[in-house]
Amino acid sequence: MKTVLTSIKLFLFMTILTGLLYPLFITGIAKVFFSEKAGGSMIKQNGIIIGSELIGQNFSEPQYFWPRPSATNYNAMPSGGSNLGPTSAELKKEIENRRKQLISANGGNENIPADLLFGSASGLDPDISPQAARYQVDRILAARDLDHSLKTLLLNLIDEHIERPDLGVLGEPRINVLKLNLALDSLLKVRK
């Protein structure tokens, strides 16, 4: 009986300590020192939240850089991948469809980077590879009725937005699609 009583008391205090005080303490520190990050790294435009820097969102209009395919179509409620296996006929068909669509949307260019063919794990991957961004430049120029001489401008914009591996070695070089598209819009606005 004493065992049960001690159990109950210790469990209650442990719950308060690890389930209440600990998360509250972290929340407090986060609020003071990392307010924006703790709140989801949201990006605002004219006072409206247009998304999170960390959460991928869908772009399907030809004048924007497109993100990776997503099993949830960038719906974050809930997140998740396709979970299709390495011998899945369904996955094979999806890849074929994506390949066809990308080739026809990008002027017949068959050199498609792998990340544009495969869906991410979270369905919310905010990044694409630098190659995947470069692959889409011609389409964007055409869709925005821009002269082909501006291609270098866009390629430079892509290069500026490559995020290098952390500490020079961890992770892969990548480009945040939302940030790149916002930069693209503002760059072209300035030029007009």
Added chain:
Amino acid sequence: MSVHDFAQLIIYIVVLVLLAPPLGQYMADIFGGRRTFLHPAVGWLESALNRLCGINTDEEMGWKKYSMALVWFNILGFAAVIVLQLLQKWLPLNPQKLGNVPPALAFNTAVSFMTNTNWQSYAGETTLSYLTQMLGLTVQNFLSAATGMAVILALIRGIIRKTALTIGNFWVDLTRSVIYILLPLSLILALILVGQGVVQTFAPAIKAVGVEGTIQEIPLGPVASQVAIKQLGTNGGGFFNANSAHPFENPTALSNFAESLAILLISAALVFAFGIMANARKHAAIIFVVMLLMFAAGLTLSLYSEYSYNPSLGVQTNLEGKEMRFGVTNSILWSVVTTDASNGSVDAMHSSLSPLSGGIAMFNIMLGEIIFGGVGAGMYGMLLFVLLTVFLAGLMVGRTPEYLGKKIEAREVQMAILAILGTNALIMIGSAVACVLPAALASLANKGPHGLSEILYAFTSAAGNNGSAFAGLNANTDFYNIALGLSMLIGRFVVIIPSLAIAGSLAAKKYSPPSTGTFATDNITFAVILAATILIVGALTFFPALSLGPIIEHFLMRAGAIF
């Protein structure tokens, strides 16, 4: 693979090997009752808890009393998580106004978090309120890990005590694990994670109006505090459905490194703590080397498989279910780390890995998660194999085996076998039943051998208390919620209770000094026999099932088949 890929792997291994010994020393100091640098800061918390709960730190428990305390404490954890889920609609901190969780799912989740499995049949962001996540799941993340640590401490005392009736005090072991080890490390990791962009807030989900005008609802929550302990405590249950692949749980390659390191850190350190406490440093170092080599072997095979051409899909690089910030190498590293430990969080979807990479993940769990393994659980699981090895070596020379000065007799071997075969039987029986039930087969997302792998993985993950999944399987059905819930429950205690029984039985024995005939446990011969024992038990039990799942899928993939 490039130099860059190898560099990342080497950095991971070097940092792990450098951090484990000092942390092990620190843990040995804590559990040995010595004063450490943290005592001035949090020592008062331990005394306060002891006073408030009426814990007498000098009181000693026999193995039965120790087990009873452990079981009661776990029952309370189970009850708290289930009640929070069944009532969350009416409780505070539920900004998304999520409804109560259905009973079968609530049962599954409560067992899952109590047993350090953290299998998830639900999607966190659309199922559980902030209160349930915090007060239910975060708490169990701490307490189930501390429970694991208490068991290994009891087992170590069984080894070092002579003709003793007791194996320690469960309350003291549990409290110290939380206050001096899990909580301080979680504070550090949580703050690192917030600094990288992991969210930590009580604000409700935000509706963003995207650049193209699409509305996207973005979930938030007290995530960093939960993710930190989910990794350190080898729990693995994600705040969100995509687990550590979700950008809000794991936003950068740096957060990925810190989290994957945290998964193995405490378990690796515990090997050294064991060596210090049992006064068998060289023996512990040999065990560490065996673990490290098995880890490296699994990693090598998994990387080789994932980097090979896939004729079925006709692609060289399969990025399905992987995130760009991590890439292939980090995704594979994580899949090996998380299944060597009993963690089970994922940063890439295991179901979409190449057949052998997914198979390695499964096999790691089948071996009993003793390659570093879960917090506490990895080390006591490994010691069961050590006992078995010593016993087999004794059989070969026809002499009663000894281990660290204790005779190993029928009872210890029976208990070790019960624990090892108990989990293995659960996996095989559970999978076999699911394979013939139409209701269970209806949950499969993939056809062909991959379908069998989904079922096999689910029962392996549950019985082994891992929690990762071939997540195409729709496990949120009454059958899977209950069958997997029971697997987790039995899989946890069929190892813990025999381990404590061994602790009690060893403690009662007198010291048998080593003689010339004693089988040495601190040399290469022992390392080889230990590794062979682990692999033979695992392979003999699971090879037939694995050959029908991942292995045949590998060969069919090589022939270009699709299902």
